[in-house]
Amino acid sequence: MIRRLLPALFGLPVLLGLTVMPAPAQAATSCYGGAISLTYHYSSAAVEYGTYTTSSRCKDINMRLTTDNGTFLDACVVFVDHTTLCNNDNAYQTMGPPWLTVATDVKDGTHFKLRVHAYDIDSQLVHFQLAF
Numbered sequence: 001m002i003r004r005l006l007p008a009l010f011g012l013p014v015l016l017g018l019t020v021m022p023a024p025a026q027a028a029t030s031c032y033g034g035a036i037s038l039t040y041h042y043s044s045a046a047v048e049y050g051t052y053t054t055s056s057r058c059k060d061i062n063m064r065l066t067t068d069n070g071t072f073l074d075a076c077v078v079f080v081d082h083t084t085l086c087n088n089d090n091a092y093q094t095m096g097p098p099w100l101t102v103a104t105d106v107k108d109g110t111h112f113k114l115r116v117h118a119y120d121i122d123s124q125l126v127h128f129q130l131a132f
Helices: 002-019 023-029
Strands: 036-041 047-053 061-065 073-078 093-095 100-103 111-118 125-131
Touching: 036 047, 036 111, 061 073, 061 093, 061 111, 073 100, 093 100
Parallel strands: none
Antiparallel strands: 036 125, 047 111, 061 100, 061 125, 073 093, 073 111
């Protein structure tokens, strides 16, 4: 009787290990798993999105373009409780399809806006994501 139960007992931890943490739960709590989707429509002036508040989910403010047709956007972060200018000496950063950092080491609970303008005239309608 004991010999019949041993294989079943050794298999039990394997079965339990498969159900401890499913992949969707990990994605939902990751930095990029909590990203919001936004759309940029061409404008000759910069366009602002937000005000958003950073969370403990991400250390940085990250952005990526989900429209991958060779267009780019220039973006910067404005920390609205402190200034009306962009971070990083009021400089924009060119953003493309891969995740890139717009602002690094941002404290939790920081209020900010994302300021975006077209890299060139081809940036007519661009979908992107923001993770913070």
